[in-house]
Amino acid sequence: MQSILKRLGCNRCIGNQDESTDNNNRGKKFSELGDSKNKEDSNTPSKNGLNTRQAFSLRQSWKAIMRDDVAFGIEMFMRLFKTNASLQTMFQGFKDINSDDELRSNEALEYHATLVMTTLDDAITHIDNYDFVRQLLQKTGASHVKFAGFKPDNFMAIKGPFLEAVKVTGRPLHRQHAEHLLHRHHLYSANPY
Template sequence: MGCATSASPGNRSGAQSTNGSVDAPLPEPVDPRLPLTARQRFSIQKSWKAIARNMETTGVTMFVKLFLQHEELLAVFKKKFKDVPVDQLAKSPELENHASQVMSTLDEAIHSLNNLNFFFELLYTIGVTHRDIAGFRPEYFWASALDNSW
């Protein structure tokens, strides 16, 4: 009875329905390797745009907070920051450089959420580079994202 049909599973191009209107394309299938819905992935990428405008400052702030909340983590960075007092870390060129590298890597990872082969290769490579750091534990990656005690 004049009822519009929706796009069939094979119709991803936005073809016309029986009533002449153009159906919106169906969302692409979600890759089971990434435990995010397409909407969550979009939200992350959209939210990141605000952070990306000021990545260096955000990165430094993130690390300073991390070190204040988990002072034991500073021991992992002692060589890198050469005993800079915690209250002076925000002005440390070494921390600024490290924060910039981390934020750039996060930027690359978030932008590659649509290419999961590259995304997982990037995460693997970052993990390998941290494996041989004396005192580093994988839980430290989560510390900046979550307020957990180890």
Template sequence: MGCELGKLGLVQRGGESGKREGDLPEPPAPAPPDPRLPLTAKQKYSIMASWKGISRAMEPTGVYMFVKLFEEHQELLSLFEKFKELKTKEQQTSSMELAEHATQVMSTLDEGIKGLDNLDFFFEYLAQVGATHYRIPGFHKEYFWRIEKPFLEAVKVTLGDRYTDNVDAIYQTTIKFIIRTLIEGYEKEEKRVKEEGAAGGKDKEA
């Protein structure tokens, strides 16, 4: 009798698997992360969630980032025709031209971080941005790395208490990934221009 009652209990619970009629099917397993991405699926979710806080404060975050950049690398000011005369922190903070450029740069980073969901777009977009910097007089690819620390400091200020050690580690990995991709785009453009120049020289000789 005890065995029969046991079987009855299993039937009422929907069998040994614990499933009942009408239960929803198991959701499909998430797609494996793209091997080109240096983040786990959880880390990617974390940065995209926290980035929403940044995207609501693009301009102040970008201005803070550039003020920090010029504090550490004042020589880079000469690259910016519109605001290269802004020598003090106060002048830079209140400059509409700097705010406009800072917002453009933050928009590029915004596209890059949103592109973590589609790495084909991520690589293509940032490579194009890197290529355009090859055409900026006086710009060297090493300059991309100089934005890393100011970017992290600006994100930390904007996110406040939400900027935990774990979030910091994810942002460090992500900004390095973005900068490396920008540099790859710069180098491809550099190579293309030099090859075109070499080919043009041969045509002239011929």
């Protein structure tokens, strides 16, 4: 997994936040907390490719995005359709809408953005449960097989728009977090079985 992340440019994947937020241990570095086994575990990547610190940092950053998840999801899809107009034609509920204002207020887009954000939230909230996340993302991939013209690589088309939406909405999700999450989603959804 680490080699895949390096290929994507994520060799510093998942932030360098080193301070604990625990009031009883304020000022101590995360790696100084707990026994030696916990120290070792905090730096050792789990099956999901993240160590304890990185998973914690990802969940904390994600909370900011989820404060207005629907608006974020809509912004992400608006940007996706600007760069990949052909993907919009796959959605029956808004394939023929050309106006940004109409598209932004379209109930079908809002519904789909909500579904996507809920799936991402489930994956991030349970990032420590590798099997749950893998099954969730495989199920998501399998649910898209039924759409004519859909290819697994379509999932990766959201990477740029996702990162742009992070910037535009001012949410503090680190680029490495987003890249890691999107790459994992692509790995599992590309092979839905």
